[in-house]
Amino acid sequence: MNLKNVSCRVVAVLAVDDPAHFRTGAVAGLNLDLQGIFGDRHRGFTRRAGAREPWYPRGSEMRSGRQVSLVSVEELAEVARRLEIPVLEAGWIGANVVLEGLPDLTGLPWGTRLVFSGGAVLVNEGENAPCRFAGAEVARHFPARAGLDRLFAKAAVHLRGILARVELAGAIAPGAVTLRMAKQRDWKGGGLL
Protein backbone atom coordinates (compact mmCIF):
# COMPACT_ATOMS: atom_id res chain seq x y z
CA MET A 1 0.00 0.00 0.00
CA ASN A 2 1.08 3.60 -0.42
CA LEU A 3 1.99 5.66 2.61
CA LYS A 4 -0.49 8.52 2.52
CA ASN A 5 0.29 10.40 5.70
CA VAL A 6 3.84 11.34 4.97
CA SER A 7 5.18 14.08 2.76
CA CYS A 8 8.52 12.80 1.55
CA ARG A 9 10.54 14.61 -1.07
CA VAL A 10 13.92 14.61 -2.73
CA VAL A 11 15.81 17.78 -1.86
CA ALA A 12 19.09 16.95 -3.60
CA VAL A 13 20.64 14.39 -5.92
CA LEU A 14 24.36 13.70 -6.15
CA ALA A 15 26.75 11.70 -8.27
CA VAL A 16 30.40 10.79 -8.20
CA ASP A 17 32.52 13.24 -10.14
CA ASP A 18 35.93 11.61 -9.56
CA PRO A 19 35.62 7.83 -10.08
CA ALA A 20 38.69 7.30 -7.87
CA HIS A 21 36.75 8.47 -4.82
CA PHE A 22 33.33 7.77 -3.32
CA ARG A 23 32.61 11.47 -2.68
CA THR A 24 29.58 12.76 -4.56
CA GLY A 25 28.61 16.20 -5.76
CA ALA A 26 25.27 17.83 -6.53
CA VAL A 27 23.75 17.26 -9.98
CA ALA A 28 20.45 18.35 -11.49
CA GLY A 29 19.14 14.80 -11.73
CA LEU A 30 20.10 11.13 -12.02
CA ASN A 31 19.16 8.82 -14.85
CA LEU A 32 19.02 5.22 -13.75
CA ASP A 33 18.65 2.00 -15.65
CA LEU A 34 18.20 -1.36 -13.95
CA GLN A 35 21.93 -1.62 -13.22
CA GLY A 36 22.09 1.69 -11.38
CA ILE A 37 23.77 5.02 -12.02
CA PHE A 38 25.81 5.49 -15.18
CA GLY A 39 29.50 5.93 -14.42
CA ASP A 40 29.15 4.92 -10.78
CA ARG A 41 31.38 2.35 -9.12
CA HIS A 42 28.31 0.60 -7.65
CA ARG A 43 26.72 0.13 -11.04
CA GLY A 44 25.93 -3.48 -11.98
CA PHE A 45 23.68 -6.45 -11.32
CA THR A 46 26.57 -8.09 -9.51
CA ARG A 47 29.53 -6.95 -7.43
CA ARG A 48 32.50 -8.40 -5.56
CA ALA A 49 32.11 -9.34 -1.90
CA GLY A 50 34.14 -7.08 0.37
CA ALA A 51 34.63 -6.12 3.99
CA ARG A 52 30.88 -5.73 4.53
CA GLU A 53 30.30 -9.41 3.75
CA PRO A 54 32.90 -11.14 5.92
CA TRP A 55 30.84 -14.34 5.57
CA TYR A 56 31.69 -14.59 1.84
CA PRO A 57 35.15 -15.25 0.44
CA ARG A 58 36.51 -11.80 -0.41
CA GLY A 59 36.15 -11.08 -4.10
CA SER A 60 33.32 -13.58 -4.73
CA GLU A 61 30.92 -12.42 -7.38
CA MET A 62 27.59 -11.76 -5.67
CA ARG A 63 24.26 -10.29 -6.62
CA SER A 64 24.26 -6.57 -5.85
CA GLY A 65 21.52 -4.71 -4.05
CA ARG A 66 23.44 -1.51 -3.50
CA GLN A 67 23.22 0.72 -6.54
CA VAL A 68 22.02 3.84 -4.76
CA SER A 69 22.72 5.42 -1.33
CA LEU A 70 19.95 7.48 0.27
CA VAL A 71 20.19 9.71 3.32
CA SER A 72 17.84 12.15 5.02
CA VAL A 73 18.20 15.78 6.05
CA GLU A 74 16.91 14.90 9.51
CA GLU A 75 19.36 12.05 10.12
CA LEU A 76 22.34 14.01 8.77
CA ALA A 77 21.45 16.81 11.19
CA GLU A 78 21.27 14.39 14.09
CA VAL A 79 24.68 12.90 13.26
CA ALA A 80 26.15 16.42 12.98
CA ARG A 81 24.67 17.26 16.37
CA ARG A 82 26.22 14.16 17.94
CA LEU A 83 29.59 14.96 16.36
CA GLU A 84 29.33 18.61 17.41
CA ILE A 85 30.05 19.81 13.90
CA PRO A 86 28.06 22.59 12.21
CA VAL A 87 27.09 20.55 9.15
CA LEU A 88 27.43 17.07 7.65
CA GLU A 89 27.25 17.23 3.87
CA ALA A 90 25.60 14.29 2.07
CA GLY A 91 28.33 14.34 -0.57
CA TRP A 92 31.10 13.72 1.97
CA ILE A 93 29.67 10.29 2.69
CA GLY A 94 28.90 9.41 -0.92
CA ALA A 95 25.11 9.72 -0.83
CA ASN A 96 23.17 9.89 -4.11
CA VAL A 97 19.76 11.04 -2.89
CA VAL A 98 18.85 13.31 0.01
CA LEU A 99 15.29 12.93 1.30
CA GLU A 100 13.32 15.13 3.65
CA GLY A 101 10.10 14.53 5.54
CA LEU A 102 10.30 10.78 6.10
CA PRO A 103 10.77 9.74 9.74
CA ASP A 104 13.49 7.16 10.51
CA LEU A 105 14.71 6.60 6.94
CA THR A 106 17.36 4.17 8.18
CA GLY A 107 14.73 2.00 9.87
CA LEU A 108 12.42 1.89 6.85
CA PRO A 109 11.23 -1.69 6.34
CA TRP A 110 13.21 -3.75 3.83
CA GLY A 111 11.52 -4.09 0.49
CA THR A 112 9.75 -0.73 0.69
CA ARG A 113 9.48 0.78 -2.80
CA LEU A 114 10.35 4.44 -3.32
CA VAL A 115 8.52 5.79 -6.36
CA PHE A 116 10.09 8.98 -7.73
CA SER A 117 8.25 11.54 -9.80
CA GLY A 118 10.86 11.09 -12.56
CA GLY A 119 9.77 7.48 -13.02
CA ALA A 120 12.52 5.58 -11.24
CA VAL A 121 11.52 3.09 -8.56
CA LEU A 122 13.99 1.93 -5.90
CA VAL A 123 13.71 -1.01 -3.52
CA ASN A 124 15.02 -0.55 0.02
CA GLU A 125 17.76 -3.12 0.68
CA GLY A 126 18.28 -2.11 4.28
CA GLU A 127 20.41 0.18 6.33
CA ASN A 128 23.83 1.37 5.31
CA ALA A 129 26.66 0.75 7.74
CA PRO A 130 28.85 3.70 8.69
CA CYS A 131 32.47 3.08 7.69
CA ARG A 132 35.78 4.70 8.48
CA PHE A 133 36.31 5.77 4.87
CA ALA A 134 33.25 7.97 5.06
CA GLY A 135 34.39 8.99 8.53
CA ALA A 136 37.80 9.97 7.17
CA GLU A 137 36.17 12.20 4.58
CA VAL A 138 34.07 13.88 7.27
CA ALA A 139 37.19 14.32 9.42
CA ARG A 140 39.07 15.93 6.52
CA HIS A 141 36.73 18.92 6.80
CA PHE A 142 37.48 19.41 10.49
CA PRO A 143 41.25 19.00 10.78
CA ALA A 144 41.28 20.33 14.35
CA ARG A 145 39.10 17.42 15.54
CA ALA A 146 41.18 14.30 16.26
CA GLY A 147 39.42 10.93 15.99
CA LEU A 148 36.40 12.25 14.15
CA ASP A 149 36.59 9.38 11.64
CA ARG A 150 36.01 6.74 14.31
CA LEU A 151 33.50 8.92 16.10
CA PHE A 152 31.48 9.17 12.87
CA ALA A 153 31.28 5.40 12.60
CA LYS A 154 29.74 5.28 16.08
CA ALA A 155 27.52 8.34 15.88
CA ALA A 156 25.98 7.35 12.55
CA VAL A 157 24.80 3.86 13.55
CA HIS A 158 21.10 3.59 12.56
CA LEU A 159 21.33 7.08 11.06
CA ARG A 160 23.40 6.36 7.95
CA GLY A 161 20.45 5.98 5.56
CA ILE A 162 19.71 3.05 3.29
CA LEU A 163 21.01 1.26 0.22
CA ALA A 164 18.68 0.47 -2.63
CA ARG A 165 18.46 -1.29 -5.95
CA VAL A 166 16.70 0.02 -9.03
CA GLU A 167 13.46 -1.85 -9.79
CA LEU A 168 12.23 0.38 -12.61
CA ALA A 169 14.42 2.59 -14.78
CA GLY A 170 13.82 6.34 -14.81
CA ALA A 171 15.01 9.62 -13.38
CA ILE A 172 15.42 10.98 -9.87
CA ALA A 173 15.31 14.72 -9.38
CA PRO A 174 14.12 17.02 -6.60
CA GLY A 175 10.39 16.54 -6.04
CA ALA A 176 7.85 14.29 -4.36
CA VAL A 177 8.40 10.63 -3.50
CA THR A 178 5.65 8.07 -2.92
CA LEU A 179 6.40 5.16 -0.60
CA ARG A 180 4.82 1.78 -1.08
CA MET A 181 5.33 -0.85 1.56
CA ALA A 182 4.06 -4.30 2.30
CA LYS A 183 1.74 -4.51 5.27
CA GLN A 184 4.03 -5.11 8.22
CA ARG A 185 3.39 -8.04 10.48
CA ASP A 186 5.50 -9.70 13.11
CA TRP A 187 7.35 -12.84 12.21
CA LYS A 188 5.91 -15.60 14.38
CA GLY A 189 9.34 -17.12 14.81
CA GLY A 190 10.58 -13.86 16.31
CA GLY A 191 11.16 -15.50 19.69
CA LEU A 192 14.06 -17.36 18.09
CA LEU A 193 16.06 -14.18 17.61
Place this chain on the structure above:
Amino acid sequence: MNLKNVSCRVVAVLAVDDPAHFRTGAVAGLNLDLQGIFGDRHRGFTRRAGAREPWYPRGSEMRSGRQVSLVSVEELAEVARRLEIPVLEAGWIGANVVLEGLPDLTGLPWGTRLVFSGGAVLVNEGENAPCRFAGAEVARHFPARAGLDRLFAKAAVHLRGILARVELAGAIAPGAVTLRMAKQRDWKGGGLL
Protein backbone atom coordinates in the same frame (compact mmCIF):
# COMPACT_ATOMS: atom_id res chain seq x y z
CA MET B 1 23.27 -12.65 12.90
CA ASN B 2 22.64 -16.35 12.41
CA LEU B 3 19.53 -17.94 13.84
CA LYS B 4 20.86 -20.53 16.24
CA ASN B 5 17.76 -21.91 17.84
CA VAL B 6 16.06 -23.27 14.79
CA SER B 7 16.77 -26.46 12.91
CA CYS B 8 15.79 -25.70 9.34
CA ARG B 9 16.48 -28.10 6.50
CA VAL B 10 15.71 -28.66 2.87
CA VAL B 11 13.60 -31.79 2.45
CA ALA B 12 13.04 -31.58 -1.32
CA VAL B 13 14.13 -29.58 -4.35
CA LEU B 14 12.11 -29.28 -7.53
CA ALA B 15 12.51 -27.89 -11.01
CA VAL B 16 10.30 -27.29 -14.01
CA ASP B 17 10.31 -30.20 -16.42
CA ASP B 18 7.93 -28.80 -19.03
CA PRO B 19 8.84 -25.17 -19.75
CA ALA B 20 5.27 -24.52 -20.95
CA HIS B 21 3.96 -24.99 -17.42
CA PHE B 22 4.92 -23.74 -13.96
CA ARG B 23 4.53 -27.20 -12.38
CA THR B 24 7.76 -28.51 -10.88
CA GLY B 25 8.99 -32.04 -10.21
CA ALA B 26 11.52 -33.48 -7.78
CA VAL B 27 15.20 -33.38 -8.72
CA ALA B 28 18.32 -34.42 -6.81
CA GLY B 29 19.62 -30.88 -6.55
CA LEU B 30 19.56 -27.41 -8.11
CA ASN B 31 22.57 -25.54 -9.45
CA LEU B 32 22.06 -21.81 -9.31
CA ASP B 33 24.06 -18.95 -10.70
CA LEU B 34 23.29 -15.31 -9.92
CA GLN B 35 20.46 -15.26 -12.46
CA GLY B 36 18.62 -18.19 -10.92
CA ILE B 37 17.82 -21.72 -12.05
CA PHE B 38 19.04 -22.90 -15.45
CA GLY B 39 16.14 -23.51 -17.82
CA ASP B 40 13.57 -21.86 -15.57
CA ARG B 41 11.13 -19.24 -16.78
CA HIS B 42 11.99 -17.01 -13.82
CA ARG B 43 15.68 -17.00 -14.65
CA GLY B 44 17.21 -13.56 -15.21
CA PHE B 45 18.30 -10.33 -13.56
CA THR B 46 15.25 -8.66 -15.05
CA ARG B 47 11.71 -9.66 -15.95
CA ARG B 48 8.57 -8.18 -17.44
CA ALA B 49 5.99 -6.58 -15.14
CA GLY B 50 2.77 -8.58 -14.99
CA ALA B 51 -0.48 -8.96 -13.06
CA ARG B 52 1.34 -8.90 -9.72
CA GLU B 53 2.64 -5.39 -10.37
CA PRO B 54 -0.50 -3.52 -11.43
CA TRP B 55 1.31 -0.28 -10.57
CA TYR B 56 3.75 -0.75 -13.49
CA PRO B 57 2.80 -0.65 -17.17
CA ARG B 58 2.35 -4.29 -18.15
CA GLY B 59 5.42 -5.60 -19.92
CA SER B 60 7.83 -3.02 -18.49
CA GLU B 61 11.29 -4.42 -17.96
CA MET B 62 11.93 -4.47 -14.22
CA ARG B 63 14.58 -5.81 -11.88
CA SER B 64 13.62 -9.30 -10.79
CA GLY B 65 13.73 -10.61 -7.24
CA ARG B 66 11.86 -13.83 -7.90
CA GLN B 67 14.21 -16.50 -9.13
CA VAL B 68 13.26 -19.16 -6.58
CA SER B 69 10.02 -20.18 -4.84
CA LEU B 70 10.27 -21.69 -1.35
CA VAL B 71 7.52 -23.36 0.66
CA SER B 72 7.42 -25.26 3.95
CA VAL B 73 6.10 -28.66 4.90
CA GLU B 74 4.22 -27.11 7.80
CA GLU B 75 2.48 -24.42 5.75
CA LEU B 76 1.56 -26.83 2.93
CA ALA B 77 -0.03 -29.08 5.56
CA GLU B 78 -2.01 -26.19 7.00
CA VAL B 79 -3.32 -25.16 3.56
CA ALA B 80 -4.28 -28.80 2.85
CA ARG B 81 -6.13 -28.91 6.17
CA ARG B 82 -8.03 -25.73 5.33
CA LEU B 83 -8.92 -27.08 1.89
CA GLU B 84 -9.90 -30.46 3.34
CA ILE B 85 -7.66 -32.31 0.90
CA PRO B 86 -5.35 -35.14 1.97
CA VAL B 87 -2.18 -33.59 0.56
CA LEU B 88 -0.92 -30.46 -1.20
CA GLU B 89 2.16 -31.25 -3.27
CA ALA B 90 4.83 -28.54 -3.54
CA GLY B 91 5.24 -29.29 -7.26
CA TRP B 92 1.60 -28.47 -8.04
CA ILE B 93 2.20 -24.86 -7.08
CA GLY B 94 5.58 -24.56 -8.76
CA ALA B 95 7.80 -24.53 -5.68
CA ASN B 96 11.55 -25.08 -6.05
CA VAL B 97 12.57 -25.69 -2.45
CA VAL B 98 10.65 -27.36 0.39
CA LEU B 99 11.84 -26.45 3.88
CA GLU B 100 11.01 -28.03 7.20
CA GLY B 101 11.54 -26.85 10.77
CA LEU B 102 11.28 -23.08 10.28
CA PRO B 103 8.22 -21.47 11.88
CA ASP B 104 6.19 -19.04 9.75
CA LEU B 105 8.29 -19.21 6.58
CA THR B 106 5.89 -16.84 4.80
CA GLY B 107 6.35 -14.20 7.49
CA LEU B 108 10.15 -14.41 7.50
CA PRO B 109 11.59 -10.89 7.50
CA TRP B 110 12.53 -9.46 4.11
CA GLY B 111 16.22 -9.56 3.40
CA THR B 112 16.86 -12.68 5.50
CA ARG B 113 19.65 -14.73 3.91
CA LEU B 114 19.21 -18.49 3.56
CA VAL B 115 22.60 -20.17 3.43
CA PHE B 116 22.47 -23.69 1.94
CA SER B 117 25.00 -26.41 2.62
CA GLY B 118 25.62 -26.66 -1.16
CA GLY B 119 26.94 -23.10 -1.19
CA ALA B 120 24.02 -21.17 -2.65
CA VAL B 121 22.74 -18.17 -0.70
CA LEU B 122 19.23 -16.80 -1.27
CA VAL B 123 17.77 -13.47 -0.16
CA ASN B 124 14.15 -13.42 0.99
CA GLU B 125 12.18 -11.03 -1.22
CA GLY B 126 8.93 -11.44 0.66
CA GLU B 127 5.82 -13.51 0.61
CA ASN B 128 4.44 -15.16 -2.48
CA ALA B 129 0.85 -14.37 -3.38
CA PRO B 130 -1.49 -17.30 -4.03
CA CYS B 131 -2.84 -17.16 -7.56
CA ARG B 132 -5.62 -18.91 -9.43
CA PHE B 133 -3.19 -20.63 -11.82
CA ALA B 134 -1.66 -22.48 -8.90
CA GLY B 135 -5.19 -22.99 -7.56
CA ALA B 136 -6.28 -24.49 -10.89
CA GLU B 137 -3.42 -26.97 -10.74
CA VAL B 138 -4.41 -27.98 -7.21
CA ALA B 139 -8.04 -28.32 -8.31
CA ARG B 140 -7.04 -30.57 -11.22
CA HIS B 141 -6.07 -33.24 -8.71
CA PHE B 142 -9.47 -33.15 -7.01
CA PRO B 143 -11.97 -33.03 -9.89
CA ALA B 144 -14.91 -33.71 -7.58
CA ARG B 145 -14.27 -30.46 -5.67
CA ALA B 146 -15.83 -27.47 -7.43
CA GLY B 147 -14.27 -24.06 -6.79
CA LEU B 148 -11.09 -25.41 -5.26
CA ASP B 149 -8.99 -23.03 -7.38
CA ARG B 150 -10.52 -19.94 -5.82
CA LEU B 151 -10.58 -21.54 -2.41
CA PHE B 152 -6.83 -22.16 -2.67
CA ALA B 153 -6.17 -18.50 -3.34
CA LYS B 154 -7.98 -17.64 -0.09
CA ALA B 155 -6.72 -20.51 2.07
CA ALA B 156 -3.08 -19.96 1.15
CA VAL B 157 -2.85 -16.28 2.06
CA HIS B 158 0.22 -15.85 4.34
CA LEU B 159 0.96 -19.56 3.88
CA ARG B 160 2.21 -19.55 0.29
CA GLY B 161 5.91 -19.34 1.14
CA ILE B 162 8.40 -16.80 -0.13
CA LEU B 163 10.19 -15.68 -3.29
CA ALA B 164 13.91 -15.20 -3.29
CA ARG B 165 16.82 -14.03 -5.37
CA VAL B 166 20.21 -15.68 -5.58
CA GLU B 167 22.94 -13.71 -3.82
CA LEU B 168 25.73 -16.27 -4.11
CA ALA B 169 25.91 -19.01 -6.73
CA GLY B 170 25.97 -22.63 -5.63
CA ALA B 171 23.86 -25.72 -5.16
CA ILE B 172 20.72 -26.47 -3.17
CA ALA B 173 20.09 -30.05 -2.15
CA PRO B 174 18.45 -31.72 0.85
CA GLY B 175 20.31 -30.84 4.02
CA ALA B 176 20.74 -28.12 6.61
CA VAL B 177 20.02 -24.42 6.06
CA THR B 178 21.45 -21.58 8.12
CA LEU B 179 19.41 -18.39 8.41
CA ARG B 180 21.05 -15.00 8.77
CA MET B 181 18.87 -12.01 9.47
CA ALA B 182 19.37 -8.39 10.31
CA LYS B 183 18.46 -7.46 13.85
CA GLN B 184 14.80 -6.57 13.69
CA ARG B 185 13.66 -3.25 15.04
CA ASP B 186 10.44 -1.36 14.64
CA TRP B 187 10.30 1.41 12.10
CA LYS B 188 9.70 4.61 14.07
CA GLY B 189 7.41 5.88 11.34
CA GLY B 190 5.17 2.83 11.81
CA GLY B 191 2.29 4.96 13.06
CA LEU B 192 1.93 6.28 9.53
CA LEU B 193 0.81 2.88 8.23
